Amino acid sequence: MMIAFSPGTVTALVGGDGAGKTSLLKTLTSAQGRAQMGVGALSTGEVGYQGATSGTWPQLTVVENLQFAARAHSMPRNVTQARIDALCEAARLDEARDRLASRLSGGMRQKLGVLMAMIHSPALLLLDEPTTGVDAESRQVLWQLIRRAAREGATVVVATTYLDEAEQADQVCVLDRGQLMARGSCEEVLASTPGRVWQVGDPLPRHARPHPYAEASVPNDDGAGASKDMAANNPAATEITGSVPLVLNDAHTWQRGQRFYYWQSSDVPPPVGGRPVALDLELSTIASMLAREREASTGNPGRTYKHPESADPPLSPRLTYPSGIPLIKARQITKYFGDFTALDDVSLSLKSGEIVGLIGSNGAGKSTLIRILLGLQQADSGTVELFEGLEPRQARANIGYVPQTLGLYEALTPGENLAFTMNTYGAVKDNIAPYSLARTRPNTRRWKAGDWDDAIRMFPNVPVRDLPLGAKRRLAVACALSHAPRLLICDEPTSGMDALSRARLWKHLHRVADAGTGILITTHYQQEALQCDRLVLLEAGRLVIDR
Numbered sequence: 001m002m003i004a005f006s007p008g009t010v011t012a013l014v015g016g017d018g019a020g021k022t023s024l025l026k027t028l029t030s031a032q033g034r035a036q037m038g039v040g041a042l043s044t045g046e047v048g049y050q051g052a053t054s055g056t057w058p059q060l061t062v063v064e065n066l067q068f069a070a071r072a073h074s075m076p077r078n079v080t081q082a083r084i085d086a087l088c089e090a091a092r093l094d095e096a097r098d099r100l101a102s103r104l105s106g107g108m109r110q111k112l113g114v115l116m117a118m119i120h121s122p123a124l125l126l127l128d129e130p131t132t133g134v135d136a137e138s139r140q141v142l143w144q145l146i147r148r149a150a151r152e153g154a155t156v157v158v159a160t161t162y163l164d165e166a167e168q169a170d171q172v173c174v175l176d177r178g179q180l181m182a183r184g185s186c187e188e189v190l191a192s193t194p195g196r197v198w199q200v201g202d203p204l205p206r207h208a209r210p211h212p213y214a215e216a217s218v219p220n221d222d223g224a225g226a227s228k229d230m231a232a233n234n235p236a237a238t239e240i241t242g243s244v245p246l247v248l249n250d251a252h253t254w255q256r257g258q259r260f261y262y263w264q265s266s267d268v269p270p271p272v273g274g275r276p277v278a279l280d281l282e283l284s285t286i287a288s289m290l291a292r293e294r295e296a297s298t299g300n301p302g303r304t305y306k307h308p309e310s311a312d313p314p315l316s317p318r319l320t321y322p323s324g325i326p327l328i329k330a331r332q333i334t335k336y337f338g339d340f341t342a343l344d345d346v347s348l349s350l351k352s353g354e355i356v357g358l359i360g361s362n363g364a365g366k367s368t369l370i371r372i373l374l375g376l377q378q379a380d381s382g383t384v385e386l387f388e389g390l391e392p393r394q395a396r397a398n399i400g401y402v403p404q405t406l407g408l409y410e411a412l413t414p415g416e417n418l419a420f421t422m423n424t425y426g427a428v429k430d431n432i433a434p435y436s437l438a439r440t441r442p443n444t445r446r447w448k449a450g451d452w453d454d455a456i457r458m459f460p461n462v463p464v465r466d467l468p469l470g471a472k473r474r475l476a477v478a479c480a481l482s483h484a485p486r487l488l489i490c491d492e493p494t495s496g497m498d499a500l501s502r503a504r505l506w507k508h509l510h511r512v513a514d515a516g517t518g519i520l521i522t523t524h525y526q527q528e529a530l531q532c533d534r535l536v537l538l539e540a541g542r543l544v545i546d547r
Helices: 021-029 031-036 062-072 077-090 106-118 136-151 186-191 228-232 236-243 281-298 366-373 392-397 414-425 469-481 499-514
Strands: 010-014 047-050 124-128 155-159 171-176 179-184 196-200 253-256 259-264 274-276 326-337 340-351 355-359 381-386 399-402 437-441 444-447 487-491 518-522 534-539 542-546
Touching: 010 021, 010 136, 021 031, 021 047, 021 124, 021 155, 047 106, 062 077, 062 106, 077 106, 077 136, 106 124, 106 136, 124 136, 136 155, 171 186, 171 281, 179 186, 179 281, 186 281, 196 281, 253 281, 253 499, 259 281, 281 499, 326 366, 326 518, 340 355, 340 366, 340 381, 340 518, 355 366, 355 499, 366 381, 366 487, 366 518, 392 399, 399 469, 414 469, 469 487, 469 499, 499 518
Parallel strands: 010 155, 010 171, 047 124, 124 155, 340 542, 355 518, 355 534, 399 487, 487 518
Antiparallel strands: 171 179, 196 259, 196 274, 253 259, 326 340, 326 381, 437 444, 534 542
16 A cells, blocks of 8 residues: 655545454554655654543643643643643633543543644654544534644644545545555545445425335435424425435445435446436445445445345344433433533423434533433433433333443443343343344344444454454444333433444434434534434534424
């Protein structure tokens, strides 16, 4: 792999799980690796590196973390304080300077990790997904810091799953399974996109689309508050259903925001009613991944490949629940951490079959509210009622939870994690058969890997600690759904996932919701928020919008 990294430029590394982004960054941390990649002779002290985790010390404050990093690089004290002040102000961490890292939100910890890598003004700055889990405003702040480092002469290499960020880079490198698939400016990468991408149909409310397990996908509009009556009266429904052919490969159809897209090879006639779209880097990357996926599975880029997602029906939930039943009633929740008000008189409701997006900037109180709903923390005032007053132990058995920290056992394989979760919930009984799981005989189970749970298929014998972040997140969702919960709560489940994995996970979440499971989900992706039935916005611990 030969890539030219130039001083004063930003190079973005993009690609799916196992593409080689982290491996390439780690190669550049060593003198031998830098020599192999043609990067100028630099001492270790001239390199700044942030790994896939924030790398912060939880029992140190923000300032203490930065002081520790500065001492590690032998920075003079008189320079250190001025540098810390400038970076904290630029990253908008001024008000959190004396807060323990363990008390920071996930996004704030990521920002602190980037500052620790930048503290000594390195000549080579290596950042492994620094903006994962960071809200949109904070991502802009971090990219201002990244571009400033490049303007000051640093060579900056950033791995990212946010493809709108990658479009800002001077150079984009698309990686797949250790190979360089495309390199150049954003425009040059777009020009090399395989096949064609079409927008199919017009937006429709989610409840107006055909049966979720139909082979064809038609568009929907997940606008907040869209009702079944509105969907039934939408005159476009019949028109679109008739214009999109049923032969579309569902594995090549995905939703982004309120629109559906379809990819096909260049030698195939366009889909009926399909409209060509102007490519951006996200659409281009998904197209490239689908093309590689097809080629790898068929051995022939010209053959049509049917992903396991559309190959057979076991993705259908084995249990369905009636929609519209109250699952969460939280009233006037208030929570303090010392003098800090994390939540201030917040109320929230959720019904079965509903997808509610909990959005807000880092530190807004989203994760705190989730932990209170789950009973993991106690509110200082207010009440929480789950499943119309179900006894707490029974309520917990009906909840699937994906925390930001994932909650996986690092030493176990994906299959072992899944088996442990299922046994914990008693999900081996025939009448509690979970999603995508078929019981073949007593005490034996066969996992049918599909589009969203392929961590088990791709990494059957790999300890979870060695999995890519995106694979870990898919596995965490699979475990949370393994006992067919009535309520699924996901705290930023797609952070760190590649674009195709995010699209496939959301496709499955819609199917789960259509089967009657209520879903509460936090996200920093605007296009994901648009797929929710309702949005709840928190700002500084207060409820601002619920619609």
